Amino acid sequence: MARYELILSGGSGVDRFQVAPGGIVLGRSPEADVVLTGQSVSRRHARVWLDGDALLVEDLGSRNGITVNGKPVERAALQAGDQLGVGESLFEVLKYMAVAEGRSVISYEQGSTLCDLFVREDTDRFPILYRATQLLGTVFDLDQLLSDILELIFDPLPVRRGFVLTISKESHEPEVRATRSRDGQAGGPPLSRTLVDHVVYQRDAILTRDAQDDSRFDVSQSIMGHAIRAAMCAPLCGRQAVVGAIYVDSGDTDTVFSKDDLELLTVLGRVVGVAVENAQLYQENIQQERLAALGEAMAGVGHCVKNVLTSLRGGTAFIDQALDKADVSHIEKGWPLLRRALERIDLLVMNMLSFARNPLPERASMDVNVLIDEVLDVVRPRAERAGVSLDFVPCEDGAAWADERQIYRVLLNLLTNALDACVQRGGAVMVTSACDEAGCTIEVHDNGVGVPPEILPRLSQAFVSSKGSNGIGLGLACSYRIVRAHGGNISVKSVPDKGSRFTLFLPSDTGLGKPDLDEGDEMPFAL
Amino acid sequence: MMQERKKALIVDDDEGTREFVMELMHNEGWDTTVGLTGKDALELAEQEEPDLIVLDVDMPEMDGFEAFRRLRTNVLTQRIPIIMLTAINDLDPQGGHDDASMEQRLGVDRPEAFVDKPVCPDDLIKAIMGVVG
Numbered sequence: 026m027a028r029y030e031l032i033l034s035g036g037s038g039v040d041r042f043q044v045a046p047g048g049i050v051l052g053r054s055p056e057a058d059v060v061l062t063g064q065s066v067s068r069r070h071a072r073v074w075l076d077g078d079a080l081l082v083e084d085l086g087s088r089n090g091i092t093v094n095g096k097p098v099e100r101a102a103l104q105a106g107d108q109l110g111v112g113e114s115l116f117e118v119l120k121y122m123a124v125a126e127g128r129s130v131i132s133y134e135q136g137s138t139l140c141d142l143f144v145r146e147d148t149d150r151f152p153i154l155y156r157a158t159q160l161l162g163t164v165f166d167l168d169q170l171l172s173d174i175l176e177l178i179f180d181p182l183p184v185r186r187g188f189v190l191t192i193s194k195e196s197h198e199p200e201v202r203a204t205r206s207r208d209g210q211a212g213g214p215p216l217s218r219t220l221v222d223h224v225v226y227q228r229d230a231i232l233t234r235d236a237q238d239d240s241r242f243d244v245s246q247s248i249m250g251h252a253i254r255a256a257m258c259a260p261l262c263g264r265q266a267v268v269g270a271i272y273v274d275s276g277d278t279d280t281v282f283s284k285d286d287l288e289l290l291t292v293l294g295r296v297v298g299v300a301v302e303n304a305q306l307y308q309e310n311i312q313q314e315r316l317a318a319l320g321e322a323m324a325g326v327g328h329c330v331k332n333v334l335t336s337l338r339g340g341t342a343f344i345d346q347a348l349d350k351a352d353v354s355h356i357e358k359g360w361p362l363l364r365r366a367l368e369r370i371d372l373l374v375m376n377m378l379s380f381a382r383n384p385l386p387e388r389a390s391m392d393v394n395v396l397i398d399e400v401l402d403v404v405r406p407r408a409e410r411a412g413v414s415l416d417f418v419p420c421e422d423g424a425a426w427a428d429e430r431q432i433y434r435v436l437l438n439l440l441t442n443a444l445d446a447c448v449q450r451g452g453a454v455m456v457t458s459a460c461d462e463a464g465c466t467i468e469v470h471d472n473g474v475g476v477p478p479e480i481l482p483r484l485s486q487a488f489v490s491s492k493g494s495n496g497i498g499l500g501l502a503c504s505y506r507i508v509r510a511h512g513g514n515i516s517v518k519s520v521p522d523k524g525s526r527f528t529l530f531l532p533s534d535t536g537l538g539k540p541d542l543d544e545g546d547e548m549p550f551a552l
Numbered sequence: 553m554m555q556e557r558k559k560a561l562i563v564d565d566d567e568g569t570r571e572f573v574m575e576l577m578h579n580e581g582w583d584t585t586v587g588l589t590g591k592d593a594l595e596l597a598e599q600e601e602p603d604l605i606v607l608d609v610d611m612p613e614m615d616g617f618e619a620f621r622r623l624r625t626n627v628l629t630q631r632i633p634i635i636m637l638t639a640i641n642d643l644d645p646q647g648g649h650d651d652a653s654m655e656q657r658l659g660v661d662r663p664e665a666f667v668d669k670p671v672c673p674d675d676l677i678k679a680i681m682g683v684v685g
Contacts, residue, residue, distance in 0.1 A: 328610065331639055332566040334670035339572030342673035343579075358575045365568055411567075448567060448588075491612060495566055 029080045031059070031073065031109065031116040042116075048074025050085070051111050065089045066112035073103070080118065082109060129284045133228035136262070136291045143292045150289050153181060157296050167304040171203035174271075174297055179205065182286050184273040188216050191261070191269035191301055192225065199225050199270055216272050220258045224270045230259035230291040234281045255281045259294035263302025271297065322488050325497035329373055332495075336366035365407065372441060375434060376499040379507070380487060386428035386510050388534070393432070393458050393465050394423030400436040401456070408444055414453045423458055425465040426534035431507045438500035439469040439527050445495050446473025446525060464513065464532040472524035481519060504529075558684065561596050563587040563619070564608035564637065569671065573606055576673055580680065590614025594622055597629040604684055605634045606676075607663070617657040624661045633683045634663040637671060 029044040042049065042059050049058035054068040061070070067087035074081055083100040084091050092110035093101045103109060109116040131139065143154060156177055164170040171189040178184060186206040190199040199221050224231055234255050256274035260267045271294050275282065343359025346352065401417055408415045425432075443454045455470045476484065476491060483489045485505035490498030501515075508515050512532045519525035560582045564570045574584045582604075587596045589611050597605060605623070609616035616636060623629045654662070665679040 328639060331670050332569050335566070336568030336572055338670055338672055339568075339576060343575065346579075355579075358579070362568065362572050362575070365571070369568065445567075492565075 029075070029103075030119045032119055033114055033116050044073055044075060044080060046075050048072055052085070052087075061112060061114050063113040066114070070111050073109075080104075129232040129287050131230040131259075131287060131291045133260070133262070136230060136259075136295060139288055140292050140295050143288075150181075150285070150292075153177060153289065154292060154296065157293055161296065161300045167301065168203060170300060170304075171297070172205065174293065175203055175205040178271075178273065178290070178293065179207065181289070182273065182282065183275055185275050186216075187271070187273045189261070189269065189271050189297070190221060190225075191305075192267070194305070202269070216274070217256055217258075220256055221270050221272055224258040224260050224272075225267055228260050228262070228267055230257070230287055230294065232257045232282050232284065232287040257282050257287050257290050259287070259290040261294050261298035261301055263298045265302065268298055268301045268305065270294070318488070322497070325488060325490075326373070326377070329495075329497050330370070333366045333370050333373070336362045336369075340366060361406075361410070368403075368407075372437065372500070373497070376438070376503045379431075379434065379503045380499050383506060383510075384431075386431055386507065388426050388428055388511070391425050391427055391429045391432075392423040393425045393427075393460065393467060393531075394419040396429060396433055397423075397436060397456055397458060397467065400433060400440055403437065404440045404444055408454065411444065411448045412451045413444055413447045416453070416455045418455065418457045420458045420460050423460055423465070425460060425531055427465075427511055427531050428507075431511075432531065435504040435507050435529065436467070436469075438504045439529065442492075442496075442500065443469050443471035443473065443525070443527075445492055446471050446475070448473075452524075460533075462533060462535060464530055467529045467531075469527045469529075470524065471526075475521040475523055475525055476517065476519040477521060481517065484517060485515075557581060557583050558603040559583045559585065559600065560604045560606060561585050561587065561593065561600060561602040562606045563590070563593040563596075563611070563616070564606075565589060565611040566608070569608065569637070569669070572673075573671070573676065576676060577606075577680075580677065590616060590619035590622075593619040594626070594629075597623055597632060598626070601628075602632060604680065605632055606637065607634055608637045610639065620661075620663060621659045624659065635665045635667055635676070635679050635683060636663040637667050637669055639669045 031042045031044065031049075033040045033042070045058075050069055050072050051057060051059040051061060052068050052070040053061055053063075053066045057069065065088070067085070067089070069085045070087040071085055071091045072083055080103040081100070082091065082093070082098070082103055084098070089112060090097050090099075092098065092108075093103065094108050095110070103118045105118055107118045109118060143150065157174060160170060160173050160177070164173055175187040175189060178187060184207065187204070188201050189203040191202045192198065193200045201216075220231060220233065223229065232255070256272070258270050258272040261269040261271060271290060273282075273290065340359040340362030343355045343362070347355035347359065397417055397419065401415060405415055440454065440456070446452070447454060452472045457468045457470075459466045480489055480491050484501050486498075487502040488498040489502070490496040492498075505515055508529060508531065513530045515530075516528045517525060518528075558581070560577050562570055562573045562577070562584055563586070564573070565588045570586050570588075574586060577584050585596055585600050585602065587593050591614050593605065593607060593616075594614075596602075607616045607619060611619075620634060620636065623632065623634065664683040667675050667679050
């Protein structure tokens, strides 16, 4: 037989009134079973009684009437969770099993033995465990995984609502990570916090058939507010610590869970706990790697800028001397330093912005030969100073379909790299262009130091550089991105101490495909 | 008799710094030779017998610390004064120049002078004057 209580929450706390089989009377009169105060309450206001398993309420001819869930009624059947209004007082209806069979607890240590037992002996529940471990191997998104695990236990267990909580790294409190309910409605403050806290901090798995009667738990707002009768909660145990909890309850029915159910939940908690812990460690690793990469990038930028500052300071010092002594020869020394510093900081900043923004190309008709000439004019002074020869063999018609500004940057990066590779070696840099219906192919050859073989496969990655202080490894990364956004590609042939050849292909607007860039293994210069 | 011009070896992989130090030293009446790596420093020091080496720390192939240690253990080069160009965190990530981290990188010997990067012309001239008079 069902048992009911009326719960009245007020400023001073919670009052609970058990509904006796013969019924109870609510009113202002001192003779009433539930004595209420307030101007709008009549002396004998309403009666609540049991008829079999049903709970009924009737108005005893009060002046202001009664309401159920906000609606005025004269007589009505009450369900668990209903709100009964009598004058200013609002009662919540609680229903639970008359016979509380007690509770079950599985300690952390017992849980460990249980896992072995499950795998070795249990035939009924093993399939669920097997499906759970299958999920661990196939679902890599943690939230999806937890949701799928919940779905798994809805099948064999009479669960109304289920939650997976993980302990937040920030607040160190259990927070709901996945929810599921049989009727598809999950809302409000969701679960018995007292139960979860106990499980997380004591590491016990707990089954309570009647949370209200369970002396371990205060009758907290969360339990009453949701008419929780039977609930189970098991810790998610990782290898190192409890990382959360899995919680299910049966809600408003007469359903109870069995000890077997608790065992299943306990074992699932172990399996899922390891997965959660792994996922958290993985996330932390990624975060640390990101921070490390950021640190590396900032160090690279700082180093590069520091060197540019040296040039700026040096150049400025010479200009100062020129002004002090009215000696033009000092300007001739200082000015190239300043100009070079300006070029370098320009290239650095533009590459950083390009890398950060990664803008889409705005393609238009253009002439690659004109563009190459333009870039060559920019780098020529430096080539001359370094004693590097600079040649260009243009094709007849350089018509192309590309974002001129972006490709300018790509060519500037490729030519700057080629010069860097040749400085101090009195080398040679040569550019060729070849355009047809398929697109434009531009090659930049140099006979410089070459790219170290260990770096070659990673050239398109950011912050990969063999140029030491002369680069931070953004130029090529940006160039690869730009060219790929054009539907083209960059390929490289390089031999240490012999030279490099960077081949850039930009498809035409008709997009007739691209030549195989790996053909032609001859190095550009006979060395 | 005209005094022979002194010769400096400048080793830095950064072109801008190299050019600046070169110009500065020309201005001070030095002849210069330049190298880009630690290996260049070892080779050119033996070959050119310079009166001074200006040595960067962060270079590819062989860094300035290793080059320094090798220069100081080679009888042909161990007497050449060395000015090291350092970024603050080349010596210690925390920015300290404590004995332990210095010894780990440089060995028991020390360069004649350190000049911080970005190099300030006056600092470098002072260091040169301090080292070779």
